[in-house]
Amino acid sequence: xxxxxxxxxxxxxVDIFRQDLADAGLGDGHLGFHxxxxxxxxxxxxxxxxxLEGSDASLIQAKSRIQAVDxxxxxxxxxxxxxxxxxxxxLTRGWLTQAEYDFLKATLQFGVYERTLAVRNSEGIxxxxxxxxxxxxLSVWHFNDTGMERQHVKSAQAFERLLRAHRAQGTKSAMVxxxxxxxxxxxxxxxxxxxxxxxxxxxxxxVTGAVxxxxxxxxxxxxxxxxxxxxSGVFPKKGITVLGVPSAAxxxxxxxxxxxxx
Numbered sequence: 001x002x003x004x005x006x007x008x009x010x011x012x013x014v015d016i017f018r019q020d021l022a023d024a025g026l027g028d029g030h031l032g033f034h035x036x037x038x039x040x041x042x043x044x045x046x047x048x049x050x051x052l053e054g055s056d057a058s059l060i061q062a063k064s065r066i067q068a069v070d071x072x073x074x075x076x077x078x079x080x081x082x083x084x085x086x087x088x089x090x091l092t093r094g095w096l097t098q099a100e101y102d103f104l105k106a107t108l109q110f111g112v113y114e115r116t117l118a119v120r121n122s123e124g125i126x127x128x129x130x131x132x133x134x135x136x137x138l139s140v141w142h143f144n145d146t147g148m149e150r151q152h153v154k155s156a157q158a159f160e161r162l163l164r165a166h167r168a169q170g171t172k173s174a175m176v177x178x179x180x181x182x183x184x185x186x187x188x189x190x191x192x193x194x195x196x197x198x199x200x201x202x203x204x205x206x207v208t209g210a211v212x213x214x215x216x217x218x219x220x221x222x223x224x225x226x227x228x229x230x231x232s233g234v235f236p237k238k239g240i241t242v243l244g245v246p247s248a249a250x251x252x253x254x255x256x257x258x259x260x261x262x
Contacts, residue, residue, distance in 0.1 A: 002037045002050050009048070010037030077195045083108055100140050103222070107141065107175065110190040111224035118218050130220045134177030134243035137222055141175045146245040151253075154239040156231040158253075162242055165253035167225045177243035178221040182236035185212050186221065189228040205230055215240060 002010040012035025022029025037048065084105065091101045106113040115137065117128045135148040153159045166173040174193075178186070187210035199205050205228040212232060215221045223229065244250075 002035075002048055009039060010035050080108065080194065096140075103137060103140060107222060107224055111193040111227035112188045112190060112213060113137075113222040114213065115220045115222060116218065117220055127218060130177065130179040130241070131243060133220055134179070134222070137177065137220075138175060138243070138245055141222075142245065148243055149246050149250055150244075151242045151250060152239050153242060154235075156235045159231050159235070159240055159242070162249070162253040163223075163225045163229070166244060166247070166249040168252065169247050169249045173244055173247040173249045174224050174226050175244070176223055176225060178215045178223060178240060179217075179243065180215050180236050180240045181217050181238045184215045184236050184240055185232040186215060186223070187211070187230045187232045188213050188223065192228040193224045193226040199228070 002008070012033050014033045015030055016032030016034060017028075017030050018032040019029060033050075039048065087096065087101055087104050087108070090096045091098070096104070103113050103115070115133060117130060117133060118125050119128055120126075131148065131150060135146075138148060139145050151162060153162055163176065166176055187207045189205075189207055189210045207228055207230045210228070210230070213221055213223075
């Protein structure tokens with residue numbers, strides 16, 4: 001039987017004679033098969049796996065990429081109150097600043113957080129470096145000095161593929177920072193990372209009821225990519241910078257022409 005994810009897309013008998021298998025000493029050589037399969041998206045053919053009934057054996061295509069997907073939600077709904085209480089406890093003891101608490105509370109409840117980069121100093125208004133701010137927020141979110149990588153994407157399709165590659169890596173890569181020199185908009189279904197089952201690979205997110213969030217030069221957008229999201233409007237000509245912790249997501253997103261790691 002042939003499967004795409006957990007869905008059976010075709011089945012047939014293993015009874016075709018193959019001389020190469022007979023020469024290799026594999027039974028009488030009647031181990032070949034041929035049957036039709038139904039795949040809605042041709043780009044997902046590399047993900048088709050053939051499993052032998054009554055056996056744990058699977059046949060995986062040579063050029064396919066196996067990637068574990070975290071099927072668990074970001075957080076179970078019943079854990080929200082406990083986590084918020086823990087954050088409040090840390091705040092009252094001075095283990096978190098008010099700004100750090102606000103960031104963690106917002107991303108816990110809504111999965112998204114806007115951080116202005118404009119700061120007032122003795123000379124007027126200055127702008128903080130988005131990469132520096134993102135690195136600090138990522139360390140706070142992970143409660144660890146995580147380090148940071150960046151990627152510059154030049155199309156809405158590449159943007160969504162990269163963020164979903166982060167989603168597929170689970171909690172480690174869930175939080176990313178988004179910044180652009182020009183203005184861009186992302187639709188985010190607030191709180192959809194709580195108790196949610198991830199969208200099937202290759203399928204668009206359901207953004208019904210989404211809120212439009214802006215990405216622009218003077219503001220960094222932090223997003224938990226396990227939320228339901230979609231790019232909205234015209235993609236900026238100068239592209240969007242995605243900032244996240246080092247992980248396999250950077251090499252798993254599958255667009256070598258767009259890749260520009262730093």
